[in-house]
Amino acid sequence: MQQLVASEVESGVILARSDDEIATNIRSYIIAMDKEKLVGFCALHIHSPKLAEIRSMIVDALYRGHHIGSTLVDQACEEGRILGLDEILVLTYQKRFFENLGFLEIPKESIPEHKIWADCIKCKHFPICNEVSLIKML
16 A cells, blocks of 8 residues: 555655554555555545545556546445445545545635644645645535
């Protein structure tokens, strides 16, 4: 997993997660495989009984354009529905991709404060960030 996200972590597009953090949250991850090769994944991180976030989403560059990313997002949203969540949040540089999947842009000021202090503060771009926050009602 770390190898797949390495270049995006280095550029600051994806927040670095330690091996321990990934292992601790492994049940949150949804993966895409091609035979025995990991080609993509994302995590559905629960913030509250009503809100979750899709994070750490990546698709191997050789597999982009084959609807793997949209399938991962759809699976995460379906899991959210099953869990009884109301909303799925995403912070991203890929605004159009998520809008095409039914997400709507919201002001960053409206995202949960604990998100900022738990994750965003670890980002190399903090506090000046060009990510867009979007939400999808389930």
